Amino acid sequence: MTFAFIVDSVPFTKAVIAGETSLGGSESACLGLARSLRARGHGVHIFTTQLAADAQGPDHAGVMWHGYDEFMPMNQFIEWDVVVSLRMFAAFAGHPVHARLRLLWNQDLLVPGQMQLGVMATAWALDHLCYVSDYHRAQWEALQPDLAPIGWVTRNGFDPGDLPVAHPTKDPHRIIHSSRPERGLGPLLEMWPALKARKPDATLRICRYSSMYDQGPGSWTDVCAQWDAKVEAVNQAVGGITYLGELHKRDLYREISEAAVMWYPGVSTFAETNCIAALEAEACGTPFVGSYRGALPETSPTGILIKGDHRSQDYQAASIDAVMSLMDGCASSSFEYRKRQKDGRVHAKTATYTVLAANWEQQIERWFAERYQGHKSAVLRQLLHEDDHVAAKMVADEIVALTSHEWGVRNVVIDEAVNASAFCDYVIAGKDHDAEHYGKAAIADPVAEADASGRFQAVIPSFASATSVLDVACGNGSFAIALARAHPTVRITGLDYAEANILRAREAADRVGVGDRCTFIQATIYDFDQQRLHADWYAFAEAQLVRFDGLFVGEFIEHCGNYGAVIDGLETALSDGASVVYTCPHGAYAELVPRGTPLKRGHVHRFHYDDVGAVWGPKADFRVQYFAGGMSPRGTPIGNWLIQYTARPLRPAGRRPLEARIHRTRPLPTLSVGMIVKDAENDLGRCLASVYQVADEIVIGDTGSTDGTKAIAESYGATVFDLGPIDAQPEGFAGARNAVLARCTGDWFHWIDADEQLMHGYLLRRYLDGQVFNGFVLHQTHLYLDGPPTFDIPVRVFRHTGRVRFYGCIHEQPQDGDPNADIYPTLDVPDLAIAHTGYLTAESRETKRLNRNLPLLLRDAHVFAERVLGKVLQLREAVIQADMLRAQHGGLTSRAQQGYAHAIRIFLDHFDDPAHKYHTLARPWYEAALRHLGIGWEHEIALAGKLGGLQGQHARPERIWVRDGEEFARVMAFKVRAMAQGMAPVVFITNPDGFAAPMETREEAIA
Structure with missing residues (x-):
């Protein structure tokens, strides 16, 4: 398999990569796993945000190192088997990551707020989330349960090759502490005087590792310096402390091995998600004393873990006693001490990088197998x-x-x-794209193609020293003509099975004066019936008195089922050392076929990057380039492979790893686009053009068109069926939508209207791969000629599982099996939008509202009486109707008063609570009713806050109408509570037992 690791970390220099300097636990885990996977025969690449220029390329273990800026360019043409992003969830944002499996490897606790939002914003792209302990997974999923279906627990590891060759002699007086200072050094320094008083000979050695957050002055480096000063102050007062600095693994393991105990009294407010230091202590035969927090019970089952608050006397007394007992046991070589050493080493052997790499490999193969078997x-x-x-x-x-x-x-x-x-x-068998089709599909003017083809220009230098080049499947002769014009002495022989191509090629070569050096012969190269080279080829090859010193095969090999026989067989006409160039397409080229053009299938192999290496890699001087061709309308990268090698005897072509390719192929999620239309010939074409390329099927229910709507729909390949008029549907628009939905077969359903367009539709399909979300919100922009645009945020794409139905006779919405059950979870997609042009003028808006919407809204109140959104629509309509009456009569009539009063009653009955999900949607209409009736107070309020100060920024005032002081107090209290929640400190559940309790009792487990 091919792995790509993405790492945002410390600066990677040659020394860091070689293990000559310190490296943090997460980064060490990544590097160790990558090298062990490489040792198991996989191709492994690491892309890092901070890489020294002289560290690029392969390291001593064969892992390839790249700067992160190289990832996206390579992502255009390499479809990795597995992409693993260490911590960097943002790596999956923006451009899609082309991988057969996409993994986010977490190392940190999930922090509410920006981190949590950032993870969920990219969760659509994730196949699995990798955690480093059960505690780690429980902490994430307690905050974000929607991630539970994609979680998997692995561990961090260590390299036993870094351990001392022989067990060093232990110093029974020596304690070692190895961690970042903010995690456990404070409690240790508090306890050191007491331990030192009881054991005057005790010594403490402190070391740490370099972190990605150590970025010089003004960063975490300053915090470390402050801790160094605290260590020095305690040492001055008590003595016995030696600061070792930042150690590379071999020196670190020697120091751990020589100590009697590792002491890590972790603070109550921090929890290790794994703690490599504890594992390293086990591997080095050094018992561990720490805190019963986070993942330590999993990582260090042989250690002594103290429960309680690190600040309490009981905790500190127990921790000191544990350390002293182990020091005494080390001095006497007690049975208990030796047993802890033995058990620790046995446990550590289960977490070597070699073991973990095998576990990762097995799990990944299991994921591929399960996905293939299920889809x-x-x-x-x-x-x-x-x-x-x-x-x-x-x-x-x-x-x-x-x-x-x-x-x-x-x-x-x-x-x-x-x-x-x-x-x-x-x-x-070549039946769908024969010689006649091939000839008709060729570009009519070979000279124009020769002049315009960037692919040809990239190939031509490969034949700079050739004198006689064979152009197999030469088509209209455009490459041969381009090569002849570029190299005045070279002679080219072109072979093609389409007579139309040969005639066109000869005419064009004569027209530009290279006909004397370009010979075009009609000959069949490949026998599609027998799946081998054709007899015409063998006759041609035997007739050649001089072998060719160059071979070009352009866009042909993908048509041949038995590609190996073609590649090796064509070499029989070449001299030893001849230059060979193949080009073939990369990407789903069928996506480029214009609407209305018959789609003829001729390609039988799709050569991926690893396929190219497997097939042509055994050839001498093999090399491959990618010639980018942009993106298809469906969002797929399109380009060409430029494959070059030197013809040598006894170097047969390899084979595509077809079984692996099949089992690792991503299943294709299908997308149905559903519409209901009537007399929409002026709009429908624009709408369908915006979805045609991304849809796998388009299903349209026609509610009584009398114009050219049906013909337009059918010209886009839509399935059209007749529906009764909307006003005849018992459930109005919802009934019509559901009738369309029932006829759709796709995995996903996108609903759109004829007077709408999907903007940036080529981005849609990227979101359909993932397992987390069941729907996607597409921002809907309503465009007007007589006013600024307005916006809605409907769920316009959802999984078609049979649970979701539409509810509402008018302003219908998809809900999850109940008129008030939202589709969940959903993602608010940032780069797709719906443009709505059906309400361009006030006249058109008013006509639709009165003639169509109002009767259906009245029906909706009875058919979907329990639909809460319908109450919002009724409230809005009451205000609009009252506004019309007031405008018509030039003042507040009794009917208008009744309308406003009715709107206020609806609001008070259903939406008065500021926490109600429709409160914000309903409140502007409610406030308008208050204002027109002259009820209540208008207030202008402004609230803003920012950690560290507003720094010259100001709050944006907003105006609100309220009935009375009690309502004002409730509204303001809600706003203040929301601000206060944003100011609350993040509190983690650090007690691993806290996740065994129900959510409502977990407060008791918070340290």
Whole structure:
């Protein structure tokens, strides 16, 4: 497998990478795992935000090092098997990470606020979250339960190769402390005088490691300096302390091995998610004394862990007693002490990097296998979509074989697989894209293509020293012409099986004066029936008196099922040492086919980066380049491989790892776009153009069009069916939406109207891979000619599982099985939007409101009486109607008063609580009613706060209307509470037993 690790960490220099300087626990874990995976035969790359220029490239273990700025450019053409981001959840934001498995490897506690929001904002891209202890996972999932389905617990480890060769002699008077100073050094310094008084010969050695937060003056470096001063003050007062500084692993392990005990009295407000120091103490045969906090009961089951608050006398007395007893045991070589040493070493052996790498490998293979077994049909669709028909054929036949016992009851899965297998046979046999199609598809003017092709310009230098080049599957001759014009002495022979191409190539070569050096011959190269080189090729090769010293095969090898026979067989016409160049497509090129153009499938292999290495890698002087071609309308990177090597005898081509490719392929999630329309010919085309490329199916319910709406829909490949008029639907718009939804087959459903457009739609599909979210909010912008835009935030994309239905005769919304049950969890997507142009003018808005919306709103109050959102709509309509009456009569009539009063009653009955989820939506209409009736008070308020001061910034005043002082007090109290919550300090549950209790009792477990 190929692994890419993304690390935001300390500056990685040659010395750091070689292990000659200190390195933090998380970074050590990452580096150790990466090297052990490499030792197991995997390709491993590390991309780090801080890498010294001379440290780039392979290290002594074969791990490749890159700056993080190289990741996204490489991400265009490499589809990694596994991408592991250490801490950096932001690595999955923005551009999609192209990997068969995407993992976020956590090392820290989850902090409410920005960190928690940042993790959830990128959770759509994650396949799994990796934790380093059960406690660690419990802490995260207690704060964010939605992450539970993707969690997995691993551990941090150590390299036994860094241990001393022989067990050093222990000093029974020596204690060692190894950690960041803020985590346990304070309690230790408090207790040191008492221990020193009881054991005057005791000595304490202190060391720490370099952290990513140590960035010089003004950073955590200053905090460390303050701790150093505290250590020096205690040492001056009591003595016995030696500061060792920041040690590399070999020196650290020697120091730990020589100590009688490691003492780490962790503070009550911090919890280790793993604690490598405790593991290292076990590995070095040094018993550990720490605090019963966080993951330490898991990491150090052989240690002595003291419960309680580190500041209490009981805790400190117990901790000192434990340390002294171990020092005495070391001095006497007691049975208990030796048993702790033995048990610790045995436990540590379960966490070597070698063991952990094997665990990671097994788990990853398990994830791939489970995903494939559970989504074979979706994998089949993905391979078909990518034109990987040889691989798709294998999956289809496997599905058919495994489900053959069900043939008595033919189902969708079997039918899909049977049809796919037959279609793959058809494409592999070259039936869907024959010589006639091939010739018609070629660019009409070879000279124009020769001049414009950047791919050709990239290839031409490879033949600078060639005198005779063979151009196989030369098409319209454009490359041969480009090469002949670039190198005046080279002669090119082009072969192609389409007569139209040969004729076009000859004409163009003569037109630009290179016809004397360009020979074009109609010949069939590949026998699609026999899946081997054609007899025409062998006849041509035998007829050549002089072998070619150059071979170009452009955009042909992906058509050949038996690519190995082609690659090796074509070399029979080459001289030893000939320059060979293949180009072939990268990406789903079918996504580039314009609407209305018949899609003819001719590619049978999709060569990924690792496929290219596997097939052409055995060739002499193999090298590959990627020629980027941009993005498809569906958001897929598109480009070409430029593969070069030197022809040498006895160097056969390799084989694609098809079984691994199939099992690691991401299943293709399917997207249905559903619409209801009527007489929308002026808008529908724009709408469908915005979703056509990203949709797998478009289903449209027509409610009575009399114009060209249906024809437009069908021109975009939509399935159109007739619905009764909306006003005849018992559930109004909800009933019509549900009828469309019922006919859709996709894994996801996107609903949109004809007078809307999906903006930046090519970004949508990236969000459909993940397991966390069940819906996505797309910001809807209502555009007006007579006023500023307004906005809504509906869930416009959701999983189509059968649970979600639409509710509401008008202003319908999808809900999770109940008119008031929101789809959860959902993500507010930042880079997609819906543009709505159906209410451009006041006249159009008013016409729709009165003629269509109002009758349906009245019906909604009865059909969906329990729908709370309907109450908001009723409140709004009451205010709008009262506003119209007031405008028509030039003043406040009794009917207008009744309307405003009705709106106020609805608000007080349902939305008066500021915590109600619809309070903010309903309040502006309620305040408008108060204002027009002259009830209550208007206040202007401004609240703002910022840790460390506002620094010249000011609060933005807002105005509110309230009935009375009691309401004002409640509204203000709610706002103040919200601000106070943002100011509250973060309190972690550090007691590992706290997660065994119900959430409401966990306060008692907080230290």
